[in-house]
Amino acid sequence: MLGFLFRRSLLALFVVFAISVITFVLSHVAVDPATGIAGDSATDADLAAIRVQYGFDQPLMTQYAGYLADLARGDLGRSYLSGEPVGQIIAERVPATALLACLSLLFALGIAIPLGVLAALHANSWLDRMALTLAVVGQAVPNFWAGLLLILLFGIKLGWLPISGSDSLAHFILPAITLGSFAMPALMRLVRAGMIEVLEADYIRTARAMGLGEGQILFKYALRNAVLPVISLTAVQFGFMLGGSIVVESIFAVQGVGYLAWQSMSRSDMPVIQAIVLLISMIYILLTLFADLANAALDPRIRSKA
Amino acid sequence: MNFRKLCPLAAGIGLLAGPVLAGAADNGLTIGMGEELPSFDGYISTSRDGVVMTRHLFDMLIYRNPETFEFEPLLATEWSRVDDLTWEFKLREGVTFHDGSEFNADDVVWTLNHYADPESGARSQASVSWIDKVEAVDPMTVRIVSKEPFPAALEFVSGSLPIYPSDYVESVGLQEFGQAPIGTGPYKFTPGDSNSYTLTAYEGYYEGGGKGTPAIGTLTFRIIPDTATRIAELIGGGVEWIWNVPADQVAQLGTLPHLRAELGSTMRIAMIGMDAAGRANPDSPFKDERVRRAVNHAIDRDTIVANLVGGDGEVIDVPCYPAQFGCVTEAATTYEYDPEKAKALLAEAGYGEGFKVRMNSYRDRARAEAVQSYLAAVGIEADLEMLQARASFSAWREGNVDIWYGDWGSFSIGDASASTGNFFDGSTNDGARDEEIIGLVQQAATTVDEAEREALYSDVIGKITERAYWVPMHTIVMGYGYADGLNFTPNVDELPRFFLASWN
Numbered sequence: 001m002l003g004f005l006f007r008r009s010l011l012a013l014f015v016v017f018a019i020s021v022i023t024f025v026l027s028h029v030a031v032d033p034a035t036g037i038a039g040d041s042a043t044d045a046d047l048a049a050i051r052v053q054y055g056f057d058q059p060l061m062t063q064y065a066g067y068l069a070d071l072a073r074g075d076l077g078r079s080y081l082s083g084e085p086v087g088q089i090i091a092e093r094v095p096a097t098a099l100l101a102c103l104s105l106l107f108a109l110g111i112a113i114p115l116g117v118l119a120a121l122h123a124n125s126w127l128d129r130m131a132l133t134l135a136v137v138g139q140a141v142p143n144f145w146a147g148l149l150l151i152l153l154f155g156i157k158l159g160w161l162p163i164s165g166s167d168s169l170a171h172f173i174l175p176a177i178t179l180g181s182f183a184m185p186a187l188m189r190l191v192r193a194g195m196i197e198v199l200e201a202d203y204i205r206t207a208r209a210m211g212l213g214e215g216q217i218l219f220k221y222a223l224r225n226a227v228l229p230v231i232s233l234t235a236v237q238f239g240f241m242l243g244g245s246i247v248v249e250s251i252f253a254v255q256g257v258g259y260l261a262w263q264s265m266s267r268s269d270m271p272v273i274q275a276i277v278l279l280i281s282m283i284y285i286l287l288t289l290f291a292d293l294a295n296a297a298l299d300p301r302i303r304s305k306a
Numbered sequence: 307m308n309f310r311k312l313c314p315l316a317a318g319i320g321l322l323a324g325p326v327l328a329g330a331a332d333n334g335l336t337i338g339m340g341e342e343l344p345s346f347d348g349y350i351s352t353s354r355d356g357v358v359m360t361r362h363l364f365d366m367l368i369y370r371n372p373e374t375f376e377f378e379p380l381l382a383t384e385w386s387r388v389d390d391l392t393w394e395f396k397l398r399e400g401v402t403f404h405d406g407s408e409f410n411a412d413d414v415v416w417t418l419n420h421y422a423d424p425e426s427g428a429r430s431q432a433s434v435s436w437i438d439k440v441e442a443v444d445p446m447t448v449r450i451v452s453k454e455p456f457p458a459a460l461e462f463v464s465g466s467l468p469i470y471p472s473d474y475v476e477s478v479g480l481q482e483f484g485q486a487p488i489g490t491g492p493y494k495f496t497p498g499d500s501n502s503y504t505l506t507a508y509e510g511y512y513e514g515g516g517k518g519t520p521a522i523g524t525l526t527f528r529i530i531p532d533t534a535t536r537i538a539e540l541i542g543g544g545v546e547w548i549w550n551v552p553a554d555q556v557a558q559l560g561t562l563p564h565l566r567a568e569l570g571s572t573m574r575i576a577m578i579g580m581d582a583a584g585r586a587n588p589d590s591p592f593k594d595e596r597v598r599r600a601v602n603h604a605i606d607r608d609t610i611v612a613n614l615v616g617g618d619g620e621v622i623d624v625p626c627y628p629a630q631f632g633c634v635t636e637a638a639t640t641y642e643y644d645p646e647k648a649k650a651l652l653a654e655a656g657y658g659e660g661f662k663v664r665m666n667s668y669r670d671r672a673r674a675e676a677v678q679s680y681l682a683a684v685g686i687e688a689d690l691e692m693l694q695a696r697a698s699f700s701a702w703r704e705g706n707v708d709i710w711y712g713d714w715g716s717f718s719i720g721d722a723s724a725s726t727g728n729f730f731d732g733s734t735n736d737g738a739r740d741e742e743i744i745g746l747v748q749q750a751a752t753t754v755d756e757a758e759r760e761a762l763y764s765d766v767i768g769k770i771t772e773r774a775y776w777v778p779m780h781t782i783v784m785g786y787g788y789a790d791g792l793n794f795t796p797n798v799d800e801l802p803r804f805f806l807a808s809w810n
Contacts, residue, residue: 035700038352038429044733045431049424081344083481092500148534156542163544164535165501165528253530255501263342263531266694 008292012285016278020071023277024064027270028056036268037080054080067274077271079264086275090257096166097256100179100249101241103172105234107180108187113230116191117223123196131192135185143244147178147251164253175252179244183237190233194226201225235287242280330791330809334524337804338536338545342529343503345484346495348468349421349428357466357718358802362505362525364468364489367395367414368460369516372797375629375720377460378516381409381469381490390455390754391438393463397446402510403471404494411442416472418450432717433466455754461719492520492805503527521808540565540787547792549802551785553616559787569617569783570796573627575725576669576713578605578677578777583739585705591661592708598774600651601709602641604684605677605777609643614673617783625726625770625778629798632722632750632763638778639771648684660685667691667711668698669782674711681709703734710737713782718799722763723751730770738775 027033034050035042042050051057055066070077076086119131154174155163162171198204199222207217245258253259257276264272343351348360367382377385382395401409421428422437438453452459468489475483487495490512493505505525513519528545530536537555539545541562551559551567559567580592580601591597607621623640626633652658665681665688667674678690688709693701702710716724729735731751732744743766750762770776786796791810797803 032700032704035703036696042430043432043728044735045435046429047734049427049431050429053425053427079344081350082484083345148538151535151538156538159542163539163542164530165544167499167501251532251535253501253528253532253535255529259531266341266696267344268696269344 004296005293008289012289015285016282019281020068020274020278021064023274024067025060027268027273028060028063032056033080033268033270076275079272080269081267086271089260089272090275090279093255093257093260096254097242097245097249097258100172100175100245100254100256101238103176104180104183104241105238107176108184108237109234111180112184112187113191113223113227116188117195117218119188119192120195120199120226121218123192128192131188135188138181138185141181143178143182143247144251146181147174147248150174150178151251164251166252166254166256171252171254175248175254178251179241179248182244183241187230187233187237190230191226194229195222198222198226232291235291239280239284239287242283330789332524333522333809334526335522335547335792335804335807335809336526336528336545338530338539338548339527340529340531340536340550346487347480347484348466349426349430349434350484352429352466354800359503359527360468361491361801361803362493362805363487363491363495364470365491365515365517366464366467366469367397368464370461370464370720371516372799372801372803377464380464380515380517381414385460388449391452393450393459394443395448395450397448398512398515399446401490401512403474403490404488404508404510405471405474406510407471407473409469409471409490410445411448412445413469413472414448415440415442416475417470418467421467430466430717433462436462455752457751457754457756457759458719458721458723461721461724465717465719492517493525501529517803517805520805522804525804537787540789543789546789547786547794547802547804548788549784549786551787553614553783553785556616556785556787564790565787566790566792567785567787568796569619569785571618571620571798572715572782572784572800573629573718573720573798574713574715574782574784574800575622575627576673576711576779576782577625577729578779579702579710579712579729579737580775580777581705581708581737582773582775583705583737585737585739586664586708590708591655591657591663594655595773596651596655597657599641600648600655600684601681601686602774602777603644603648603651604686605680605779606643607777607779610673610676611780614670614676615780615783617785619780619783621780622778623771624767625729625776626722626763626767627716627720627725627781630716630720630722630725631756632760633725634760634764634767637764637768637771639768639774641774641777645680645684652685657685660687662687662689663708664688665690665709665711666693666698666701666707668693668695669713677711702737705734705737711779715800718801722767726763726766726770727751730766730775738770738773740769740773740775743769 034047034056037050038046055063078085079089115131119128122128151163154161161173165171204217204222207221245256246262249256249259250262261276339355341355343356343359345351346359346363348364365381367380368385369378369380371378381398381401383398384396386394388394397411403409418437418440420426421434428434436452436456438451440448440450442448471488474488492508492511494508496504496506498504507520507523511519530539533550536548540548553569556567556569559565580598581587581590582592582598584590584593611619611621622628623638624633624635628635663686671692674690678688681688701707702712714725727747730738730743731747732739746762746766750759753759753762784800788794792807794807
């Protein structure tokens with residue numbers, strides 16, 4: 001098991017390295033970072049001064065080596081624009097994004113599990129079809145449009161909730177619904193499918209035969225088994241939420257990592273972009289690594305094959 | 307992100323709501339801003355929002371009145387030219403920084419000398435690179451010496467050179483200063499949360515300067531990056547002033563009883579640049595003057611302006627903003643809309659069958675597509691790519707595009723050196739690279755005599771338009787929306803001055 005752990009960690013490290021190369025090259029090739037920093041009204045003299053100041057006149061390999069050396073020391077560099085350490089800038093933004101992601105997930109699960117169970121119990125009824133419609137619509141409606149509709153209804157027409165900002169918990173409700181409604185359908189379909197399968201299993205029939213109450217059968221025996229794949233999907237959805245938060249945070253002006261990413265992209269603040277991409281990919285890699293390890297712990301065949 | 311299509315809906319639903327605005331009651335104004343500022347250092351934050359912030363926190367030596375275009379006293383009360391290279395400024399007595407410390411010549415000398423050094427990292431080198439040195443004659447008199455005769459000196463002194471308190475900056479460092487600025491401006495920075503910036507009217511602000519004394523007590527700048535959300539916040543009363551409202555939304559917003567919306571004219575000009583020098587393609591059809599003239603005849607600018615620009619937007623025939631010094635409109639060769647003539651010129655140049663080009667633009671897809679279809683009508687198939695402003699500028703500067711529909715705000719400077727002088731000077735902005743014109747532009751940039759300068763620009767404009775290097779397109783309008791009851795006047799330089807605004 002130890003050898004397996006070592007091999008998977010090494011692989012994860014290699015993936016991190018590959019991602020750092022790709023983000024670095026892409027961000028320097030896609031657009032001249034000097035133009036991004038200087039803005040669209042820059043003159044040639046401005047661009048020349050910036051290229052020298054930030055070392056863009058050096059060969060790409062030299063720049064990357066410098067970046068990697070700093071990275072190895074845990075130094076993510078400084079923002080080209082504000083001059084503040086990137087680690088600090090991102091750390092300030094993580095709480096807002098973490099709160100948004102957790103609330104979105106709560107919202108998604110809070111709708112998905114009961115609706116999925118109901119749909120499974122009444123498969124092919126009007127209720128099931130309504131849940132299916134909801135799932136299709138939820139998945140098909142783009143974030144930005146859903147967000148705007150929520151703003152119109154709750155922010156302007158009813159005036160119940162603040163439209164944008166991240167000052168209070170109330171500010172997070174609309175963005176969390178927007179982000180969560182995108183993650184919800186897949187979870188709901190999985191709960192439904194899992195429940196239908198489990199409810200037909202022999203041990204449920206046995207439980208019924210033994211005269212257990214329907215509530216006990218549903219929640220104590222069926223749901224606990226049906227929900228297992230949902231947990232791994234939730235981890236994946238959590239990753240998607242970090243990506244989706246770029247759009248949602250920008251719409252609702254939530255001062256989180258996603259908004260920071262969007263703003264840094266529009267200003268070519270490379271050190272910040274690289275650090276965010278690295279952070280998000282590390283979260284993915286860690287989640288995958290844990291899943292691998294958990295599977296390996298459960299199934300000896302995986303350990304020996306890998 | 308621009309969800310323009312949805313905004314009429316926003317405006318429609320807004321009709322049902324009637325929020326009560328707090329601004330007038332507490333004499334505060336909440337402003338919806340597009341971007342977070344990386345720093346309050348005006349030499350670093352040179353984006354539009356950054357410049358607006360700079361002008362409220364800091365003062366320059368002199369002030370250009372946006373109505374009369376005259377220079378007026380600010381930190382300096384008198385100024386005069388000593389010789390071709392030197393300007394002398396008498397400083398105002400009794401001015402204090404927001405921390406109460408006295409303002410004097412040391413502050414001017416330190417600030418300008420610091421940023422004139424390329425090592426300082428000032429973002430806009432054009433603003434500072436002309437300065438050779440700045441010296442104090444006495445505690446209340448300074449001299450700015452330029453490297454060579456520099457006619458546009460006062461434009462930059464009044465526009466982009468804020469003065470910092472030398473003692474404070476030296477004690478805390480510029481990094482810290484950029485997060486907790488202290489200036490002599492009409493508003494002082496009040497630390498708050500990161501979602502908004504709060505500025506409070508500076509009670510010690512001097513009287514008699516061009517900026518007057520501010521009427522509104524508190525300015526709160528809220529950062530809302532998305533245009534549709536900003537509009538929704540304005541309708542809902544979360545903010546009381548926004549800009550960059552799309553032209554088609556201005557009319558919708560204006561129908562709401564609690565709001566006012568208008569399109570203000572600006573000195574920003576739009577143009578179509580062609581790869582006349584063959585940077586993108588050595589065999590570029592645009593190397594042929596007849597092809598460039600054909601493009602000028604092919605595009606119906608009047609129709610584009612009437613239908614897609616709106617407001618006070620107007621067609622221009624010159625490669626500069628008509629009110630700029632040196633922008634001699636009479637010198638221009640003009641091209642009427644005549645697609646038949648365009649086709650004939652193309653045939654004459656050997657392109658009777660038409661050709662394909664790569665085109666890019668950024669500001670307005672509808673306008674760019676209109677140009678694309680006018681070109682198609684005479685046989686030029688333009689493969690249009692809509693980009694972010696910065697990427698689009700990069701593509702033009704690096705010579706990666708055949709035809710470019712861009713625009714230029716001249717750093718809000720009222721002199722043709724900032725427009726014509728910036729695009730025909732042989733720099734990367736220059737898609738024509740015409741040696742004769744480059745020579746004349748460089749000569750104009752260092753000629754101090756006004757009549758001589760004007761004659762040089764007149765010559766330049768004549769040659770540029772005759773050789774049809776650009777299609778000068780139109781001026782651009784800026785959409786503003788704000789609470790009814792706010793006295794606010796948009797200016798052509800796209801720099802809102804909240805120190806001049808007030809509530810009824």
